Each structure stands twice: as structure tokens, then as C-alpha cells.
Amino acid sequence: MSADSMLALNTYDPASAAVADPTIRGLIERRQRIFGAAVPLFYEDPVHITRAEGVWLYDHEGRAYLDAYNNVPSVGHCHPRVVDAVARQAAQLNTHTRYLSEVVYAYAERLLATFPEALSNLLFTSSGTESVDLALRMARYHTGGAGFIVTRFAYHGHSTAVAEITPAFGPGVPLGVHVRTVPAPPPGRSGEDVSQSFAAGIEQAIADLRRHGIRFAGAIFDSIFSSDGLYADPPGFLRAAAETVRRHGGVYIADEVQPGFGRTGAGMWGFSRHGITPDLVVMGKPMGNGMPIAAVVARPELMASFSERSGYFNTFGGNTVCCAAASAVLDVLRDERLIERSAQVGQYLKDGFERLQRADARIGDVRGAGLYLGVEIVDQAGAPDTREALRLVNGLRQRRILVSTCAAAGNVLKIRPPLPFSTEHCDLLLDAAGQLLAAG
Ligand SMILES: Cc1ncc(COP(=O)(O)O)c(C=O)c1O
Numbered sequence: 001m002s003a004d005s006m007l008a009l010n011t012y013d014p015a016s017a018a019v020a021d022p023t024i025r026g027l028i029e030r031r032q033r034i035f036g037a038a039v040p041l042f043y044e045d046p047v048h049i050t051r052a053e054g055v056w057l058y059d060h061e062g063r064a065y066l067d068a069y070n071n072v073p074s075v076g077h078c079h080p081r082v083v084d085a086v087a088r089q090a091a092q093l094n095t096h097t098r099y100l101s102e103v104v105y106a107y108a109e110r111l112l113a114t115f116p117e118a119l120s121n122l123l124f125t126s127s128g129t130e131s132v133d134l135a136l137r138m139a140r141y142h143t144g145g146a147g148f149i150v151t152r153f154a155y156h157g158h159s160t161a162v163a164e165i166t167p168a169f170g171p172g173v174p175l176g177v178h179v180r181t182v183p184a185p186p187p188g189r190s191g192e193d194v195s196q197s198f199a200a201g202i203e204q205a206i207a208d209l210r211r212h213g214i215r216f217a218g219a220i221f222d223s224i225f226s227s228d229g230l231y232a233d234p235p236g237f238l239r240a241a242a243e244t245v246r247r248h249g250g251v252y253i254a255d256e257v258q259p260g261f262g263r264t265g266a267g268m269w270g271f272s273r274h275g276i277t278p279d280l281v282v283m284g285k286p287m288g289n290g291m292p293i294a295a296v297v298a299r300p301e302l303m304a305s306f307s308e309r310s311g312y313f314n315t316f317g318g319n320t321v322c323c324a325a326a327s328a329v330l331d332v333l334r335d336e337r338l339i340e341r342s343a344q345v346g347q348y349l350k351d352g353f354e355r356l357q358r359a360d361a362r363i364g365d366v367r368g369a370g371l372y373l374g375v376e377i378v379d380q381a382g383a384p385d386t387r388e389a390l391r392l393v394n395g396l397r398q399r400r401i402l403v404s405t406c407a408a409a410g411n412v413l414k415i416r417p418p419l420p421f422s423t424e425h426c427d428l429l430l431d432a433a434g435q436l437l438a439a440g
Pocket residue numbers: 127128129130132155156157158222226255257258284285
């Protein structure tokens with residue numbers, strides 16, 4: 001794996017002297033023997049989690065860790081309503097997807113009801129990667145083009161076609177010849193018009209594709225630019241991007257694998273903060289609170305173009321057990337008002353980090369939306385300080401609070417807890433971060 005890969009961020013180094021526990025050392029050795037070196041492990045001193053509940057993880061010694069990182073168990077680890085839905089459905093029926101099913105259609109209709117009317121079809125898959133892969137095919141069939149635009153450190157998944165549009169794998173995994181990258185939107189500190197500069201990058205990339213004889217098929221952007229370093233503001237800046245893509249006959253694909261299902265605190269979907277209706281939307285991760293379910297939501301004309309060319313069958317995609325889990329996730333989001341909570345608690349956490357920022361020049365920027373924050377760590381010259389970011393991440397881990405890093409330089413703390421996170425949990429994180437800054 002290249003040292004410049006996103007997968008190399010916050011990675012355990014076999015030379016690390018931090019691992020004192022013989023159980024952990026034994027597990028690390030087994031993992032490396034089984035998986036080889038390609039499958040990274042978090043932290044200088046990796047954690048062995050054996051149980052979880054709400055926003056807490058517990059290790060093999062029963063020690064509690066505050067989870068400020070995981071968006072898959074988005075409504076809380078092992079939420080009893082999701083666990084119950086899975087157990088009941090597993091006891092009743094779980095098969096492949098070529099039979100009629102009330103459970104599956106009821107969930108699909110509920111999910112579609114959370115989208116703008118123009119997005120009225122969907123296909124289920126089992127992972128974000130599969131959804132992105134399928135969306136690329138749909139965009140190709142609809143436009144007759146092959147060229148795609150992504151941001152400079154985007155991560156979209158691991159199949160052959162998706163790795164070709166994923167610069168975050170680093171130089172060891174070349175982009176496809178049909179792929180162009182654009183800089184992620186700047187945070188706009190300089191007063192620059194973020195919307196226009198981002199759209200101008202897209203315009204140039206389309207012109208470059210054309211110059212190389214490659215017909216434009218579309219652009220895919222994570223609506224919160226997670227791996228690029230988290231760029232959420234100003235709301236609305238994606239409007240010009242979507243207009244540019246469409247003006248040139250392309251398909252706008254919103255990757256909601258990270259911001260979807262209420263994470264940003266501004267409704268269910270990250271794209272709605274920007275006032276756009278994409279042509280295709282891909283989602284996964286939090287959809288089933290850990291059960292493998294993902295989807296592509298499409299305008300009917302894209303689904304029609306796809307159906308003319310291809311059939312679709314996915315053995316596990318949208319099976320009854322996963323749909324039961326995903327339906328329970330929607331129940332919990334509604335009944336526990338988790339989207340409102342994401343907005344309120346996220347703002348509290350952002351305010352707290354901004355207080356730390358005013359007192360410490362090492363915090364360069366605090367950005368994000370809802371319960372998804374990026375805290376940029378810089379040196380005295382304002383340049384990315386990866387080493388200091390890692391010191392903070394590993395220091396928090398030693399205090400049993402879990403976060404990680406993002407951005408190409410790995411200098412942005414990535415804070416993305418399960419949505420039941422409370423202001424008390426924020427205080428635990430902020431106090432620990434403040435102590436580590438003071439001590440460093
Ligand atoms: C923005 C984004 N898109 C797509 C994916 C791929 O999803 P999966 O790992 O479920 O295949 C990821 C995974 O991290 C992601 O962050």
C-alpha cells in the first residue's frame with residue numbers, strides 16, 4: 001500500500017512500541033498472518049472491541065471507549081429496535097431477491113419518500129462500492145459517455161471500476177484514463193467564491209476530457225467531501241457544480257455514503273443542504289446500522305436507459321433481513337429525533353472546538369455539518385501538521401476516546417460519532433482534546 005493512500009492514515013505500524021498487552025500483540029500477529037499487509041489497523045496501540053452499546057465500545061478487559069468515529073452504527077451500537085427487527089425477520093424469512101416481498105417494497109417506498117419527487121426509482125445493493133459501480137454503469141448507458149470527474153482525494157470504493165475513480169488509494173492505484181480530478185472546494189477563508197471556483201474546475205476538467213476525445217458521462221461527489229478533508233460550507237455551493245455537469249450533458253451523482261441518513265443535521269441527505277436534486281444518489285454505510293444494505297436512487301429516465309441495456313440481479317442486495325433492519329433505522333431516526341439532535345449536538349461540538357481554536361494556533365480550521373466535524377491541525381506556518389494530528393488521535397485513544405484523521409495530508413481530525421451522541425459526550429471529547437493540546 002502506498003504511504004500516500006487514505007488507507008495509510010492513522011495506521012498501526014508494526015514497529016510501534018506502544019503495544020504492551022500480550023493479547024493485543026497476539027491478535028495483531030494473527031491478523032497480519034491471515035490478511036497480509038493490505039488491511040490496515042487503526043492506532044499505534046490498536047483496540048480489541050468485543051461488545052458495544054449506544055455510543056460506547058468495550059474491549060476484552062471490559063474497558064469503555066467513547067465512540068466519536070463510527071457512522072455505520074449510526075442510530076447507536078446494537079440499537080435494541082434494530083436488533084429485534086433483524087432477529088424477527090431472520091426467524092421468518094431470508095432468501096435471495098427474486099420473489100415478491102411486502103417487507104422489501106414497504107421499506108423501499110419509505111426510503112423513496114425521503115427524496116425529491118424526481119428521484120422515484122431505486123435498486124438495492126450490499127455495499128457502497130456496489131452502488132457506486134452500478135451508478136457509473138447507469139450514467140454511462142444514459143449518456144453514451146465514459147468520462148468521469150471526481151475530487152482530488154475522493155474515496156468511492158474498491159471494485160475495479162470504482163478504484164479507477166478513487167484517487168484516495170494513492171499513486172499505487174492509477175486512475176482510469178477516462179477520469180479527471182478537480183480540487184476539493186476550498187473552505188472559502190480568503191473570501192473566494194467557493195461555488196464559482198469549484199464549478200470552474202469542473203468546466204476545465206470537461207474541456208480536458210473533450211480534448212482527449214473522451215465523451216463526458218458525469219461527476220460523482222461526496223456531498224460532504226469526507227476523504228478530501230470535509231468541506232460542507234457554504235450551503236448551496238454545489239448548485240453551480242450540478243448546473244455545469246448538466247449543461248455539458250453529464251449525470252450528477254451524489255455520493256451520500258457518508259453524509260446520508262441525517263448525519264449533517266439538515267434533513268436526510270447531504271445534497272439537500274445545497275438545494276440540488278441529483279440524477280443518481282448512492283448510499284450505504286449507516287443504512288442498516290451495520291447490516292450490509294446499500295442502494296442507488298435514480299431518476300426514472302436513468303433507470304429506463306439502464307433497463308434497455310441490462311438486467312439487474314443481486315443475490316443479497318435488499319434481502320428481507322437487511323430491509324427489516326433498515327426500516328428500523330428509519331423508525332429510530334424519526335422517534336428519537338436524531339436528525340435534529342445531530343444539528344444541535346453537532347453545533348455544540350463545533351462551538352467547543354472553535355473555543356479551543358481561539359486559544360491554540362495549532363487548530364487551523366473547524367468545519368463540517370451536524371455530527372460530522374473536521375478539525376484541521378497546522379504548524380506555526382499554517383502548513384498541515386500530520387504528526388501533531390496523529391499525536392492527538394493516539395492521545396485520545398489512550399484516554400479511550402476514538403476519532404481518526406482524513407484529508408490527503410492526514411492532518412484533519414475526523415469526528416463522526418453515532419447520532420445519539422450527547423453534549424455530555426462532547427464535553428468528554430473536548431476536555432480530553434484540550435488537555436492533550438495543553439500537554440503537547
Ligand atoms: C464516500 C464513500 N463512498 C463509497 C464508499 C464505499 O463504501 P463501501 O465500503 O460500503 O463499499 C465509501 C466507504 O468508505 C465512502 O466513504
